[in-house]
Amino acid sequence: MAGRHLGRQFFSRYTPEVARDLLGCVLVRVTPEGKRLTGRIVEVEAYRGADDPASHSFRGITKRNALMFGDPGFAYVFFSYGFHWCLNFTTEERGTPGAVLIRALEPLKGIREMERLRGSTRIRNLTSGPGKLTKALGIDRRMNGEDVVTSKRLYVLRGGAVDSIVSSRRIGISRGLKQQWRFFFEGNRFVSRENA
DNA sequence: ATACTGATGGCCT
DNA sequence: GGCCATCAGTATA
Numbered sequence A: 001m002a003g004r005h006l007g008r009q010f011f012s013r014y015t016p017e018v019a020r021d022l023l024g025c026v027l028v029r030v031t032p033e034g035k036r037l038t039g040r041i042v043e044v045e046a047y048r049g050a051d052d053p054a055s056h057s058f059r060g061i062t063k064r065n066a067l068m069f070g071d072p073g074f075a076y077v078f079f080s081y082g083f084h085w086c087l088n089f090t091t092e093e094r095g096t097p098g099a100v101l102i103r104a105l106e107p108l109k110g111i112r113e114m115e116r117l118r119g120s121t122r123i124r125n126l127t128s129g130p131g132k133l134t135k136a137l138g139i140d141r142r143m144n145g146e147d148v149v150t151s152k153r154l155y156v157l158r159g160g161a162v163d164s165i166v167s168s169r170r171i172g173i174s175r176g177l178k179q180q181w182r183f184f185f186e187g188n189r190f191v192s193r194e195n196a
Numbered sequence B: 001a002t003a004c005t006g007a008t009g010g011c012c013t
Numbered sequence C: 001g002g003c004c005a006t007c008a009g010t011a012t013a
Helices: A015-022 A111-118 A130-137
Strands: A026-030 A036-047 A075-080 A084-090 A099-109 A154-157 A165-168 A182-185
Touching (some): A026 A099, A075 A130, A084 A130, A099 A111
Antiparallel strands (some): A084 A099, A165 A182
């Protein structure tokens, strides 16, 4: 393992396990202007394949979801509700679909730049949702397919201390309600919402 | 505090 | 043509 960088093998596991282990890790985004923006991951959701009706990959491979079927450790960025981008990291071995949606961050560094990109100075509102955090980090379709294991502009550092973890149903879906595949830090003020 | 709604694009049936 | 892995604003309490 090279330093604190998350490696390929970290992502090459059962998706809910990867999701839980991503909590507390630090997401790093280096913008085209060279600004380094970082945030601690405090809320995630796991999505799998044929066993998960809420997943984009439930019905098999398509042009959009192909990354979920490929190698682990890549960014899967999709466009949501006509407005927002959502950031995921692919998981599981090649051929087994999976991805972890990054739902909320606790801003650490580059907060001034995040405020600018986000058009808001309310820190609690900066990255407390999947669409908010992509805007704050300047992430859009250009990051789709980025190899997070080798990238210099989008990667993840192993976390330190871990708080108390809670799980719940996933947010904003109507199927796959039985899986408790949303994980977040209990009581963290940057989580998008406490209950589901 | 919670509830509803409009905006808006792409994917899938 | 219907359905979203969302957010901000407005309305009601």
